[in-house]
Amino acid sequence: MRTGSEPATARSALRMRFWLSLWGVLWAAFGATVFSLVERPGWAAACAVLFVVAAVDLVVVTRHLRQGPHWQPGRDIPPYEPDHGGRGRRPGTGPGPRP
Numbered sequence: 001m002r003t004g005s006e007p008a009t010a011r012s013a014l015r016m017r018f019w020l021s022l023w024g025v026l027w028a029a030f031g032a033t034v035f036s037l038v039e040r041p042g043w044a045a046a047c048a049v050l051f052v053v054a055a056v057d058l059v060v061v062t063r064h065l066r067q068g069p070h071w072q073p074g075r076d077i078p079p080y081e082p083d084h085g086g087r088g089r090r091p092g093t094g095p096g097p098r099p
Helices: 014-037 041-067
Strands: none
């Protein structure tokens, strides 16, 4: 919901999240490989699970980056009225003719 208090130059953290998940994929793959070679199956399995989680995150972030920027209302669009707890306006309180 747009409140009107968003910064005009807000930026997404997707690129940072991309690099962090790539870093996680690389280290988890390295850890799973090393722990498999030194016959530590528990640690190898933990690194393999971490690898899968980081790889899924990497795919999601890449998909979001490829979608490109989404439309955001400009400065000429006034902010939306805040949500009043899911209840609609009371009759006679909004703009327009009164009964």
